[in-house]
Amino acid sequence: MIQAIIVDDEKTSRDVLFNFLRDYCKQDVNVVAMADSVKTAHDAIRLNRPDLVFLDVDMPNGNGFDLLRQLTHIEFRTIFVTAFDEYAVKAFRFCATDYLLKPVSIDELLEAVGKVKKELSQKLDNQNIAALIHHTNSNDTVFQRIVLRDMEGFKIIQNDEIVYCEADAYCTNFYLSGNHKITSSKNLKYYEDLLADSCFLRVHNSYLINLKHVVGYHHEGVINLVEKYQTPLGNAYKKRFLEHFGHC
Numbered sequence: 001m002i003q004a005i006i007v008d009d010e011k012t013s014r015d016v017l018f019n020f021l022r023d024y025c026k027q028d029v030n031v032v033a034m035a036d037s038v039k040t041a042h043d044a045i046r047l048n049r050p051d052l053v054f055l056d057v058d059m060p061n062g063n064g065f066d067l068l069r070q071l072t073h074i075e076f077r078t079i080f081v082t083a084f085d086e087y088a089v090k091a092f093r094f095c096a097t098d099y100l101l102k103p104v105s106i107d108e109l110l111e112a113v114g115k116v117k118k119e120l121s122q123k124l125d126n127q128n129i130a131a132l133i134h135h136t137n138s139n140d141t142v143f144q145r146i147v148l149r150d151m152e153g154f155k156i157i158q159n160d161e162i163v164y165c166e167a168d169a170y171c172t173n174f175y176l177s178g179n180h181k182i183t184s185s186k187n188l189k190y191y192e193d194l195l196a197d198s199c200f201l202r203v204h205n206s207y208l209i210n211l212k213h214v215v216g217y218h219h220e221g222v223i224n225l226v227e228k229y230q231t232p233l234g235n236a237y238k239k240r241f242l243e244h245f246g247h248c
Contacts, residue, residue, distance in 0.1 A: 002030065004052040005045060005050045007034070007044075007064070009036050010056075014034050021109075024106055025113050028113055029052070033050075036059075037061060038066055038070070041053075042067060053076050055068075056081050056082065057088055065133065078098075079098045079099065079100060079112050080097065080098070080099040081099070081102060082100075082101065094147065095132040095146075098112045098115055159195070160210070163175045163177055163209070163229050164210060166231075171184060172184045175229060177227065203223060203232075204237060221234075223241070
């Protein structure tokens, strides 16, 4: 049984989430405490040592990120609960962190709890939260690294390590410098949107490349990348690709 704490400054939100967990997750989750601020949440976590914290992002006198920064060791899983905030959601996606948008959907709640249950049973590491805290401590609005889930847990990689991404059915293969490969369960469009602010460009229905790693182009529609990697260049993407290198 997962021992959980709900942290939200709004009583209605706390009650709704508590009722959803009681009605739909009673076999998996036991709510041991609820808190309405960073301070009360800090005390509840120290007292109860939960497996999971449902954490509201925006609260008076501090936010969810502030709470995490105050904790020396984060041994619990975190599911963020937030009203829509484009920047926060992007941070969660980059760091492979589970989140729920208010109003909370029962289906999304069940999916998030299922992920936590799996991670706890497999004793997967908690590096995604460390990556999230690292980024929220920075003033940089462009994410320089990404957390990828794989069968063994999480891997944190620098964006510059990514040479290109390849669609593989509903998954994405990441080809990294040093001839390493990681497969993520998210599709290529997900990463195209996520990496839009970095030096990544869609060049084919099945390929997304890091423009920093382009070393040449062949007129027959082949892009040469570092370490002898190659990708095709689709006709629909050719004009935009060539414009990046001063050609049209």
